[in-house]
Amino acid sequence: MNKNTQIPISKTFHFPVQIYYEDTDFSGVVYHPNFLKYFERAREHVISADNLKKLWDQHSLGFAVYKTEMTCQEGVEFADVIDVRTHFYIESKFRTVWLQEIWRPNGLKPAVTAKIEMISMNKDRQLMQMPNMLIEQFNQLIL
């Protein structure tokens, strides 16, 4: 994905999510806003929850979702263990872009695809540059 861009992009991260009762609705499949939850869990694993906590507690820096585009091609069912695949790139000192997909077991194409733009902000929700240390960490993950 994102093959046409010149911006260097990270390797692919894989994150499994099991689908429980809580994830479905009475139509029998996953309730669509929950996909945004799984994408966020996967991003938290790329950055690491401990890092996120440290950035918040020590640097007063948090990430906020600025834009999401999501396409749902196929329903995801109870008891599925999905594979959330994540790529990302750094767009600026304030902004990262995440290309994420949900694959069902034995799926031939992604069930859900998304592009999610994150911005970094302080606790008063003002834009705030990511610290260099974080950008270096991100760069370690980029091909």
Place this chain on the structure above:
Amino acid sequence: MNKNTQIPISKTFHFPVQIYYEDTDFSGVVYHPNFLKYFERAREHVISADNLKKLWDQHSLGFAVYKTEMTCQEGVEFADVIDVRTHFYIESKFRTVWLQEIWRPNGLKPAVTAKIEMISMNKDRQLMQMPNMLIEQFNQLIL
């Protein structure tokens, strides 16, 4: 409810909740932890969200659920508009007890009943007395 106690108890508050897709799971009825959400929404309306916000911002006081007992007698379905009925009493300067029920449209008995004990604490999650002003407000609501 709670007819045997000598402790004065509030009047009954009614709060309607419409059941949406998000509330159900693939078994076709409301996913049970959501009942605790509706009970909390109803409690927030008794106290008022503005009061809760003021208590948090100005007094650093919040409420935490300490104990819940809940019995689910009947499934609640998509598109139902339920009536959440709430009574409460003050047990101490730290603790209020809430007796709450969920009634389906045309129900002959409650679909769900609960007893929920709330404690008041500061932002560091230490027990903290409710301010007298709040206790007086609560007493206004008690028969």
Place this chain on the structure above:
Amino acid sequence: MNKNTQIPISKTFHFPVQIYYEDTDFSGVVYHPNFLKYFERAREHVISADNLKKLWDQHSLGFAVYKTEMTCQEGVEFADVIDVRTHFYIESKFRTVWLQEIWRPNGLKPAVTAKIEMISMNKDRQLMQMPNMLIEQFNQLIL
């Protein structure tokens, strides 16, 4: 919004949503996937939950979110009562497009904007034309 299209578009629907504890996360504002919930609640009120239930039970027809684009410009806080504003148009017998916004109290611009494409499908998640009766109902709502 959508001023350039020639496709007739519905009037604006307003739907209030109060923000409770359950809606926020530890950053202090609404957790972003919840916005998709509020948009769906608002769409359910345009169509009516009873109609949705009838379409499902009698016509085996449901709606699924196919695409969402959402931009979050501003955080939404605990105790806010937001105004969810909804327009929609019919793109085909299978597809409706919903333009939705979230306005905070006294907001000068929307806090969140979204474009959401819905498709109609049967219980086996195969595309299924909306019945004429439904399209006529929708047309009643269109200017």
Place this chain on the structure above:
Amino acid sequence: MNKNTQIPISKTFHFPVQIYYEDTDFSGVVYHPNFLKYFERAREHVISADNLKKLWDQHSLGFAVYKTEMTCQEGVEFADVIDVRTHFYIESKFRTVWLQEIWRPNGLKPAVTAKIEMISMNKDRQLMQMPNMLIEQFNQLIL
């Protein structure tokens, strides 16, 4: 736990849950209804999601929560990886009782304890005996 009963009780199952943004509210800790979600995830892992799906699809049997008692002793925080500990016993052919606890990393006592009674029912929500095969499976897990 449950040391005084003569009813044979299962071994202890351990299930880890990582706490994400979605789990917390603006007070900074886990929103209490979510504990019931974690307890259910843990129960689903004891029974196995595949078994649950098979029971539903082939035997039309599901489990419903009938009663919950929960005590929240301590707040659980973002980035915690909690240990959900689960015991259960069979009370009748219709009913199982689950004793569950949440332990924080390095916790000296459980942060949350619960007793949850489940009943088995068919798709019309009528009581239905658990099949012998399932009871035998449960008995395999009991000391």
